[in-house]
Amino acid sequence: MPATDLSLLIDAALEAGKIATRYSGSEAQRWDKPDGAGPVTEADLAVNAMLEQRLPSARPGYGWLSEETEDNADRLSRDRVFIIDPIDGTRSFAEGSRTWAHSLAVAENGVVTAAVIYLPLRDLLFAAAHDQGATLNGEPVRVSQTNDVQKADILAAKPNLDTRHWRSGQVPEFKRSYRPSLAYRMALVAQGRFDAMLTLRPSWEWDIAAGDLILREAGGVCSDRMCSPLRFNNAHPRLNGVVGAGPDLHPLLCAQLDPAGTGIDA
Incomplete structure (x- = not known):
């Protein structure tokens, strides 16, 4: 994993938050996807367009997989691939809730090596890179030790x-x-x-x-x-x-x- 992959994802997630929050949730234009695949809003598409331009331009050798981009087999021949959900929790976004996130990852040979989950309206940015630990707003986080x-x-x-x-x-x-x-x-x-x-x-x-x-x-x-x-x-x-x-x-x-x-x- 290139050392800069995580910083690239963090910068892109922060920009995604700026774009998504320009829309007013329940007032954003919304469509239902075919075959019961759920809703999509103009905010999802705007965020996806930015990410699809910004991330592959920075890493031209990486493949691309996103909820809001028509899939193709090209990514299967790439060792590294971006895996993107422009807005996870679109229904919540469309209802005006604060609980939705941008989810950005890089996987290498099937294993995720860099990742960001950003909730702009809750000011929460979770991030991790392979063998570097996980953080929330820059501070380390750890799972609970519950065993029951x-x-x-x-x-x-x-x-x-x-x-x-x-x-x-x-x-x-x-x-x-x-x-x-x-x-x-x-x-x-x-x-x-x-x-x-x-x-x-x-x-x-x-x-x-x-x-x-x-x-x-x-x-x-x-x-x-x-x-x-x-x-x-x-x-x-x-x-x-x-x-x-x-x-x-x-x-x-x-x-x-x-x-x-x-x-x-x-």
Whole structure:
């Protein structure tokens, strides 16, 4: 990883925040994507246009994968690729909420090496680079050391509590919390404010690439719902869910997940 990749992502994320906050959330023009793929606003497209011009220009040898750019196979031949969600939490943005984020990452040979999650309206900038630790607004962050599932505070949407996801149909009695941005959920676990996060449905790479590195560099473990390591820049850029937690809690959660539950919407 070039030493300047992280600073490049930080500068781009800060510029993305300036662009997105020029729009007034619920008043921003909005469209629904085909096939139930969710909403997109003029702010998403404006941020994406800036990032798609700025980042590949700075790293012409890198591939490009973004939620708001039509995908093509060119990125699969590149060792390094940008993985971008211009606005993670578009529904929240369109509702006028403060809880949405810019999620920017670089992956090298399938492994994320630099990452930023920036929430401009909350003044929170999470960042990480390979073997350099994770930070929030420049200060180091670490995952919690909770090692009891029943005492854990876990970020998860309600469908994750469907009994079909869990062995013997028994859902662990953890405390459930929720935040609308998946990237932000991962960052909050890295910060230690929550003990774990999980989403048990197929998840797009751009939603989770930055959070994967930030959580791991904060001392946590991040995997898919089968508890296998996450690999990025796949031909179909969707992964089999996400489980992120501290090093003691992660295997305990994995032991209670039912592999046969894969594919249930959560």
